[in-house]
Every structure is written in structure tokens, then in C-alpha cells.
Amino acid sequence: MQLPHLGFARRCGVWLPCLVWLSLVLAGSFTFANPQSGTAQPAFRVTLLGTGYPEPRMDRFGPSILVQAGDSYFLFDCGRGATQRLAQIKAPPAGVNALFLTHLHSDHTVGIPDLWLTGWVQGRNVPLRVWGPSGTKSMMTHLQEAYAFDVHIRRDVDERLPAQGVEVVAQDIGEGVVYQSGGVKITAFSVDHGPVKPALGYRVDFAGHSIVLSGDTRPSDNLVRFAQGADVLIHEVMDTDAFRSANTFTEERVQRVAAHHTTPEAAGRIFSRVKPRLAVYSHIVPGSAPNLVPATRKTYSGPLEVGEDLMTIGIGGKIDVHRPPGGANAL
Numbered sequence: 001m002q003l004p005h006l007g008f009a010r011r012c013g014v015w016l017p018c019l020v021w022l023s024l025v026l027a028g029s030f031t032f033a034n035p036q037s038g039t040a041q042p043a044f045r046v047t048l049l050g051t052g053y054p055e056p057r058m059d060r061f062g063p064s065i066l067v068q069a070g071d072s073y074f075l076f077d078c079g080r081g082a083t084q085r086l087a088q089i090k091a092p093p094a095g096v097n098a099l100f101l102t103h104l105h106s107d108h109t110v111g112i113p114d115l116w117l118t119g120w121v122q123g124r125n126v127p128l129r130v131w132g133p134s135g136t137k138s139m140m141t142h143l144q145e146a147y148a149f150d151v152h153i154r155r156d157v158d159e160r161l162p163a164q165g166v167e168v169v170a171q172d173i174g175e176g177v178v179y180q181s182g183g184v185k186i187t188a189f190s191v192d193h194g195p196v197k198p199a200l201g202y203r204v205d206f207a208g209h210s211i212v213l214s215g216d217t218r219p220s221d222n223l224v225r226f227a228q229g230a231d232v233l234i235h236e237v238m239d240t241d242a243f244r245s246a247n248t249f250t251e252e253r254v255q256r257v258a259a260h261h262t263t264p265e266a267a268g269r270i271f272s273r274v275k276p277r278l279a280v281y282s283h284i285v286p287g288s289a290p291n292l293v294p295a296t297r298k299t300y301s302g303p304l305e306v307g308e309d310l311m312t313i314g315i316g317g318k319i320d321v322h323r324p325p326g327g328a329n330a331l
Contacts, residue, residue, distance in 0.1 A: 047068075047089065047313075048308065050309055051284055053285045058329055061309055061328075062111055063108050064082035073098065074204070075115075078108070079110060079111050081111065083111060083115050083118055093124070094120075096115055100130075102213070103199040115128075119165075120154075120165045129168075130170040132200070133173065133198040134198055136171070136172050151166050173200075175189050188200045188201070201215045209315045209316065210231055214235040214236050215236070216260065219266045224274055231277045237283070238263060239295070240263060243258070243285055268295075268299030271300040278305065278319050280307050281304075293306065308324075
């Protein structure tokens with residue numbers, strides 16, 4: 001298979017490929033090089049593409065996380081602006097053909113049409129594969145129906161784009177190992193997002209290390225069980241007081257939303273039970289919540305990062321965290 005040419009641009013203190021082939025199959029030897037030493041870093045890396053929630057914000061796009069494990073790349077959730085964030089790190093959507101969904105709330109899925117169709121327009125010639133909880137296959141089928149006119153014109157009439165590149169292979173999954181190849185194992189597990197059922201978290205194991213993504217959940221004993229021994233635990237969080245102040249919702253609605261999520265104090269107790277090498281907040285509700293760290297420190301004293309868009313986390317013998325200089329929108 002012929003691979004795209006790779007250039008390099010400095011981003012966040014590391015060198016990121018100007019063109020990344022995101023694939024479930026072997027797609028060449030892509031590693032992140034350390035500009036100081038020139039040596040290859042462990043190819044197990046997380047990029048927080050979007051750390052927000054349904055509120056439209058320019059600093060926190062919709063929930064989406066990119067995981068590199070060796071030569072394979074996986075996208076978890078596809079919220080608002082995921083395709084733009086991929087473009088910012090020079091990873092074109094044409095290369096994205098592996099998407100895992102935690103649940104079907106709109107803020108986690110609204111970016112899918114952009115990822116799917118823009119990737120096709122920009123050169124994807126293999127199907128987009130999507131895994132997610134019950135309802136995922138139906139959603140993707142109806143998306144194809146909704147965009148049937150666009151697909152027909154681009155495929156059959158005008159640009160004559162490759163038919164295979166607009167195909168979608170979607171699969172409803174439950175708890176258990178859902179992907180295993182090339183030394184990468186992805187395990188889905190059930191979490192507790194209140195009445196939003198089913199909802200999943202994911203664990204990615206590779207090269208003796210592991211990342212756990214909570215998805216949306218209130219405190220979950222099942223998450224604690226599946227997260228044991230994880231190097232990095234990326235967990236959602238909600239500051240109820242800040243959320244109340246940031247909105248004009250009724251108190252009843254505030255409490256309903258809060259009942260589906262995890263407070264920083266409760267998240268701290270989860271972190272204390274799991275004891276990851278690094279705990280990270282993402283899906284931060286609301287986007288501005290300055291009390292997150294002090295509140296978490298009431299119940300957890302270990303390593304902690306408040307995620308931001310385009311933060312990268314390298315996992316190996318040590319864990320390297322890089323924030324985009326000036327913020328994600330400064331790139």
C-alpha cells in the first residue's frame with residue numbers, strides 16, 4: 001500500500017506528522033520524534049480533540065478523542081468540530097476510518113456527517129467503520145439515507161468519487177473485547193449515564209500500557225473495575241454550581257443533568273480507587289469551571305490534569321503531557 005508523504009510541523013513541544021494515515025490496519029511506521037533527542041517516543045498517545053459538552057464554545061469543541069496505538073489510530077466519539085481539530089493537527093479526515101461511540105447523545109455524534117463525507121471528498125477510499133452501543137447501526141443507516149442526494153451526485157454524476165469510500169460498516173456492541181489486532185486490544189464496558197442507556201466506556205491496551213475513557217457517566221463501580229491498572233484515566237466531570245451559574249435553566253433541569261454526571265469530589269474518589277499514573281478531565285461541564293482542581297483535591301491527591309482541546313498525552317515509561325501553546329485555537 002502506498003503511503004502519503006509525511007512532513008513535520010512543530011506542535012505542542014513534539015513533532016506531529018503533517019499527514020497521518022488513521023487506520024485499523026497496518027499503514028506504515030508512524031512515530032512521534034523527540035526534537036531534543038531525535039529518538040522515537042513510545043507510539044501510544046492520546047490527543048483530546050474536543051473537551052466540551054453541548055454548549056457551543058470556541059475553546060472547547062465537542063467530545064472527541066484520538067488514540068494512536070502503534071501503527072493504528074482510533075477515534076472515540078465525534079462531537080462538534082472534530083474534523084476541524086483533525087485538520088489543525090494535519091490529520092485529514094480522509095484517513096479516519098475507525099470510530100467508537102460511547103453513547104448516542106447529539107454532542108458526541110453531531111460531527112459524524114462531517115467526518116464521514118468530508119473524509120470521502122478529501123480522498124478516503126475505504127469504508128468508515130463505526131462501533132457503538134445499541135442504536136448505532138440504525139443511526140448510521142439513517143444518516144446514509146439523509147445524505148443520499150449528496151452521495152449520489154458526488155459518486156455517480158459529478159466528481160465520480162470512489163464508491164467504497166462512502167460506505168459505512170456499523171456495528172452495535174456491548175460489554176467485552178470489541179477489537180483486537182496488531183497488539184491493540186479495545187474493551188467496551190458499561191457505565192451509568194442515568195436514563196441514557198446503553199452508555200459505554202472504553203479501555204485501550206497496548207504494549208503493556210493502557211488508557212481508559214469514561215464516556216459520560218455518574219460514579220460507576222463497573223468503570224473502577226475495568227480501569228484497574230490503567231496508566232491514564234480520562235474521566236468526565238461536572239461542576240454543578242458552575243453549571244447552574246452559567247445557565248438560565250430551572251433548578252429541576254440542573255438537578256436532572258447533574259444526576260447523569262460526576263462531580264469533581266466524586267471523580268476524585270474514583271481516581272483514588274483506580275490509582276492511575278495520570279487522571280485527566282475531559283467533557284468538562286460547564287466549559288469554564290475553575291473550582292475543578294480544588295474540589296477534586298478534597299478526595300484525591302494524585303497526578304491530575306484538566307484537559308483542553310489538542311492536549312496530547314504520551315504513554316510509555318513516563319507520561320508526557322503537552323498543551324498547545326496559546327490554546328487550541330492559537331494553532
